[in-house]
Amino acid sequence: MTGSEPGPRSGPAWWATATPEAAADEIAANRRGERYVAFAGLAGAVVTALVLLVVLAAR
């Protein structure tokens, strides 16, 4: 936990050092990662809307 271990200064191995720098990097990465739920929600909504339109047209 000293931050002196060799290795890349990104990704889980780097974050595991739990140094302030690594932790801040992890927070930034998680913030970016969290945007995925925006994609998930929007994708769910778009596909749903498309299916509803198809069913409406087929009725």
Added chain:
Amino acid sequence: MSGGTWHALLVAVLVALVALGLLPAVGGIYQYLLVPVHGFRNHLRRAAPRLPRVAVVVPAWNEGAVLAASLERLMRLEYPPDRLRVYVVDDASTDDTPDVVRAKAAEHPGRIVLLRREQGGQGKAHTLNHGIAHLLSDDWMQALLIMDADVIYRPDSLRRMTRHLADERVGAVTAYIREGSHRPGAVARFIGYEYVTAQACARRAQNVMGAIACLAGGAQLHTRANLEAVGGRIDTTTLAEDTFTTFLTQLDGRKVVFDGQAVVLAEEPDSVRALWKQRVRWARGNVQITHRFRDVWFRPSRTQRLGSVDFGLVWFSVFALPFALVSASVGLVGLYVAAPGTASAVFGQLWWFGIGTYLFITLTTLLVDLDTARRSWFEGLMFPGVGALVLVVASATPTFWEVTVPGVLGLRMTEVGVEVWTLLLYLWPVLSMLLARVVHDLEGVPVVGSLSKPLLYVVGYGPLLCAITLDAYVRQWRGTAQTWDKTEKTGKVLG
């Protein structure tokens, strides 16, 4: 009033009952609309590196089978060892729990402590309070992590929780409890999917709303200040001590935050009977909370968001689910008797709502947690049950089940058959709850017990939860004695 006016009034009331039955789904859709918002509006922007001295309290009653693994995982957390101590509160176990803890304490000197209650069996809250009283007696602890003996913390999970404490307004943080049984059966896979909806999605939406319904019992991190402000102890008068603490924290003006990227794995019950027992306890606890905090609902406040209209809508959407199913069935069957044409028209208009709700929630849930989706995609699709899916198809294409399918089989449905089929469809919301009880009763019965699992997929997991909730309400109303039941676990969790 004339007979015609009374009839029109009756029809209007019945249509309103059908509409009332849709309200919980509206609450669900509202929550899911907030999920994408969380992608850009979340508490991570206020998070910062923060590694307080954390005391972990593990309540344990006969947890010998699962404790060794969870303690070992705690010791392997990517967290400074000198800032982490684990206190196992043994609630007078009669198995080898104390021996397991002592062995682990010997392996990790100074980092694992065994506390023993000589008179146990009073429930989790009492056990926790024993540990909390010990921890508050000195100044070492800066934050308290309450967990269950059988959950497995991912190495990065704790520090992903503590980072939110950099915001001084935060009183408590909770993580995402993911179902992680090594070989999940049908019930565990359903629970896995349920946890994505109820936690990974719903808690994110609640983050956006600014009010969290419940800190997960197996992963709740409190600041010392918050713990002291809520009285330095956990409430022992309800069956929902986690929710009670969550509400107290927020009513006192502190924030509760959910971090969906702090993941904790838990083994969940894999039988309907065990699930029923566990969820009756949870649902009764929620009734107690709803009553205890009756002055909070729908009373917006500047200091907390529990009283906001949207949080109230979400809370009561879940609370009212079983009544909604009954309301929808009563409305449709009543219309069928009083005004068959209106019944058919109303039912025919529900297709877009049924398909839309099902697809939007199912697709979003599966996409939000792809790991769980790989394990539980089928249970996700079957969550409302085959019966409810048949209902939605019937609403979208009325002739499909009455003409097309029999036609393929070279059959033709008689008029009586059509009437019976229509009534069956309209009654399905209530029937599904009754059949859920049959699923419960069949389980474990010789010979016919094997029908329980296929019937569960027909009935659906959602209606099963509604049936359990209704049972809990009846028990609570009757004042049935409330007991603390332990859910048996095997200790085989992924990760």
